[in-house]
Amino acid sequence: MSEGIETLDTFPKLLMHHARVRGDAPAIREKDLGIWQTWTWREFADEVRFLACGLAAAGLKPGDHLALIGANRPRIYSGIAAAQCLGAIPVPLYQDAVAAEMAFPLRNAEVGFAIVEDQEQVDKLLEILPQCPSLKHIYYDDTRGLRHYKHAELESYDALLSRGRESYRRDPAFLESEMAKGRGSDTAALFFTSGTTAAPKGVVLTYTNLIERSKVVADWEKITDKDVVLAFMPPAWIGQNIFSYAQPLVAGYCICCPESAETVTTDMREIGPTYYFAPPRVFEALLTQVSVRMDDAAAPKKWLYHHFMGVARRVGERIMEGKPVGFFQRFQYWLGDLLVYGPLRNVLGMSRIRIAYTGGEAIGPDLFVFYRSIGVNLKQLYGSTETSVFVSIQPNDRVKPDTVGPAVPGVELKFTPQRELLIRSPGIFKEYYKNPQATMEAKDAEGWFHTGDAGYIDADGHLKIIDRAKDVGALKDGTLFAPKYLENKLKFFPYVKEAVCFGDQRDKVCAFINIDMEAVANWAEKRNLAYSGYVDLASRDEVYALVRECVEKVNADLAQEKEIANSQIRRFLILHKELDADDEELTRTRKVRRRFIGEKYAPLVAALYDGSQTVHIEAQVRYEDGRTGKISADLKIADARAFPPAAAMRAA
Amino acid sequence: MNFFIEVFVGGLLAGVMYSLVALGFVIIFKASGVFNFAQGSLVFFAALTFVSLLERGWNIWLALAVTLVAMVVLGMLIERTVLRPLVNQPPITLLMATIGLTFVLEGVSQLMWGSQPHGLELGIPDVPIEWLSDKWNINVSQFDLFAAFVAGVLVAVLAVLTQKTRIGRALRAVADDHQAALAVGIPLQHIWAIVWAVAGFVALVAGLMWGVRNGVQYALTFTALKALPVLILGGFESIAGAIVGGLIIGASEKLAEVYLGPYVGGGIESWFAYVVALLFLLVRPEGLFGEKIIDRV
């Protein structure tokens, strides 16, 4: 990159820079009308110039807010850039939110202008217009169905653009001077975090925040203008926005917008991105698709697939990380790459991927290892809106599935005594919009951001996130107790559907287990194990043995981790019923309500800790038709082997 | 004038021979919509089998019976292996399948019986009827007359079969509307098997006649192709049409050969029938007795 880039401290300046140095290179591609329509950097810059002039003529002033609502479309991104040219602040909103959810951010930020994708979004905005008196101008991209809308606020993007073009022709200098006024410390954008409980908070990020972080990571990962990204997550999500707006403007690479949500898979295959980011559920859905489709294959092909996937599991990752592998294994992997992995990467559209990130949620080791073993360089990263995403990333040659890697250059990490992770970096946000109270709580005087996540740095210097800080407790001996971390580890086994771990302020960790009826029933069938129903199956010794194996594998894992080696699960029982949101045991989003369950099943918890071998339970259950009934059963309690810290051998 | 009548009558009678082949086409087309290009090969197969059995010293009636059985079996076999798997395919596909069948049948017959030509005698001499030639000086072959008689009987039998018997009624129902026939419980495949068996029988009769006339040889399959213009004239679905068409083609072809041939170098018999049919098609695409088709949209 040229030295000049250091003085390019805002996105508009970066954009004009790219239009100068790589004007004919593609900036954005969009699958539209059957082909990948391409905007070069010059065209993109021109569109932004005209649009900015149009917006300025319509009255958008520095400091004003411009909302952008739509899927990944070039015009959403040009809207963001145009606002920034004028010193106004873009506010991307989730396009799949319902109208009511949009009202708060629009009111909160006193949004006066909006650029939206189509009729659907227009309808939503019109619906909440009375609640958002500040909103005066709505520009829509796709005119379809909007011909007869007579609202004064509405205008088409094209009309705005053509007026902007006129005005730019008349006075091109105006825009240049506006752009020159921008400073790195200015607000670049306002991202609203989805508040599950409280109202959403607007995170104010400056140009410096976003540009500095993007640049550091681009340099660190050697991202260049030759890279290609497929943008298919909502642009209002910082996780998408940083990869499809901030970083491309820093590194000069091309982003591609799929035709529609249904065609993402095909579009991904056509484009073949080199740089990829998706939350774990996307990778999970892809893997499921692979398994389902492979299930339909003929026997020889299935055998081939399973055989070579076995090879990949054994040596794939080691080969990718350049570790020593025997010649024969290497040959087998090469063969597998020819017959299975290569074609598989190809059909998934991952042939050209150099770097793939995932993050935001816990990812199962099996899932993670699958992609890495077939040669997709999948890595976890850690970050949030408030940190401009990049906090830590797994390095290419030292990926540990259960950590999120060491801190990215420029990031300082420390922990509170309660194990909460604190972060200081140039990417830390400026403030929560119009919410000094929240800002003060999240960001202290020295600039440390309180993440609310609990974790620690492991022996290799990798950051490990184990739970939300407020859920983390401690055993009596002071060992860190992270129930969700343990439960997640258990849930990564197909046979375990839910798990609830107890241990805060106790001497050891015990667990309730819910078996996954489908998986266990399948397993039982293969062993010719007859059973009469869920309760019966759950109480079988064989099933207990199966679950114990899972628990002990978790324990063996835990033994490797010095900090939490003592929180191995000593005793467990398999619940007589499935935890159910109707019984208030789970939240509607299927999160375990640990405290409620602990109180509801107090006798069971007591039995886990008093050493008894069985416990009798009588419980009210509510059937699907609303009636209630009683279940009474004797539940067995099983002990699980624990392993000495760090010296443990593999349980399997 | 006498000469004209002689040519004309000769042509008519030769036409009867075409009709005999055409009948086989019509029967199959009526019932199953299949344009059986292999009918000529069936004729060849029947004649060759019969004559080969005779030459091996079989009794004529036994040979006839065995050939008949063979033809019926062959017909049903074709229905089972070729046509049934192709049910509901477009007519052109079926036609092409029967062209393939032609090759199979011709190959098989020659593999079985060799490819040398045979003469065939049924005891009816192919000589002019004496009193006719004596009295009016018109030469009409005795055998041709016999052939006409056989054709008449055949048509009569077929008519009775289709009009009076239960199978015949079912057959007509199938010909009218396959779906409807199925709906009222007529076993389609059963009917088709019968139809192909009958077609085999008709082929045998035609084969005998042609064998006597021209000898049993490979060229028979080409002669049998003459049935195609006959069909175009008469319509694919009409038994009466097959007869009338045959007569027209036979007569016009002979007359053309005699009166027109010398001006264009002769040998026009090879194509005249087709061109007549073609010209006729341009005027009346549905044939003499065919029904006008209305394209429903």
Add this chain to the structure above:
Amino acid sequence: MLYREAGQFKSTYAQDQQIFPILQDRIGMAVLLVIAFVAVPLFGDQYWLSAILTPFLVLALATLGLNILTGYAGQLSLGTAAFMAVGAFMAYNAMLRIPHMPILGAFAIGGLCAAAVGLVFGLPSLRIKGLYLAVATLACQFFVLWAINRIGWFSNHSSSGVITAQRMEILGYPIDTPAAKYLLTLSVVAVMALAAKNLMRSETGHAFMAVRDMDVAASVIGIPMMKTKLLAFAISSFYCGVAGAMYAFCYLGTVEPEAFVLDLSFRVLFMMIIGGAGSILGSFLGAGFITLFPIFLNLASKSLENALGIELSHALVSNTEAVIFGALIIFFLIVEPYGLARLWQIGKEKLRLWPFPH
């Protein structure tokens, strides 16, 4: 499996509409062309060049012609051999009667004359369909052959009707070796196949297929029935005519009218069915199959003879061949009505999706 397409995206319609949109196919085609144009003439022996490859190419062109009419436009024709005969005899006459006639010009004249005959016999297609039309084309077959036989002008009054192809020369280079004839044939066939592909992927081809698939709908959206059908006949006959001319000039050298009997029409029809109706690739696959099959059968019978120590009669072998051909046709019509081309396509689709089954 061999297809690694990720990252092959199209950013213009021109890219998207090209004949081989997949890079691997383009490479494969280029390799094939290099082999056909360079390796084969360099290393192929005389027998292969003149007795197998040249007739294969000529018949592939004829099949392509029939495919345009029958496979694409849905008009069954049994008169292919007649159009070929017109092409052969008219090319001969062009060479004979027009001084300094270039050989390619003679081929073109042969093709154009065949197209004219095709137009005449295509006229009935305006009024009649399907089976009736097949009979009309049969009329063409018999009439044309008769005319060539009887009218002395066609064979320059040679007593037996046999003609001997004139010496060929292009820009002063004599075309007299098997390799040269092969190359000439290959070039003509390659260019005409490309033209056919272009035609079939543009409006004309779409109109043909529309007429084939649903003629009422075709006319309702404005496709002129008469023009389209006649065009199909003319183009198809042109291809057959050129094929016929090359059959005489590049393959046989000396031809009698009987070379173009109904059996040849059937042979070409079989090539189309086995190769795949409505596919340009299929024309080549079908022609290749039917050209190579007798050779394979011959080898098989030879080795059978050696193994059993007997001699199989020629009749036995040729009859067996007929039976097998006939049976194959029926088999293909039942099992894979779109022929080898469809099998190829399915296989390719499988490779593109590998390791997924669908």
Add this chain to the structure above:
Amino acid sequence: MDRGRPVGEVLLSVEGVSLAFGGVKALNGVSFDVYQHEVRAIIGPNGAGKSSMLNVLNGVYHPNQGTIRFRGEEFRDMDSHHAAKLGIARTFQNIALFKGMTVLDNVMTGRNLKIRCTFLEQALWLGRARREELEHRHAVEEIIDFLEIQHIRKTPVGRLPYGLQKRVELARALAAEPVMLLLDEPMAGMNLEEKQDMCRFILDVNDHYGTTIVLIEHDMGVVMDISDRVVVLDYGRKIADGTPTEVRGDQKVIDAYLGVAHA
């Protein structure tokens, strides 16, 4: 109805049209007219002559009596090719797509009247042929986008479910940029959701392209929602003509639909 373009002058007028097959009178002196930019429905019970009427309008059948005026010109013996040239497109009750082609090719075929280059140019893929092909591809893609069938663009039509095939047929008809679009039971055999989609598309087409639409439909309910005026046929005769509200209340229409015996 809220419309972008006002309903204009008379585009098509049918006067005293009769049509008979053999002895059966399919149509008996039917007269009505269609305004520009109107959605005009022809309804009636089974066998009322709706399809025959549509077939007369685009020249598939020739009426025995009566005249048809389209854009002021009178036609007695118009064939369907001519109708297409005048800008009349249609869809069929039993989908009449070209089964051997992809969706894209089917819709491309709909533009055949707009192709100017000759077959020779196409064979050689010369400048004009190439340019036209690409231009039309662009236009066709707009229609594909409009009817939301992008995801099946390269699928052979035979593999598509019924509802989508209907949409592809509409796309093919639209590709000709018709002045008047005849729809033959566009919603027959669809489930409720598909019917709603189809209604939306019909109205969008009418609105966006300004196409005059004449549709026949068996199901009265759907038609009433989207049409401006309705003609009701029964046994080949017109028994009512007017706005949906007027027609709905007409005693003769109610009788016809309830199957009251004819005098």
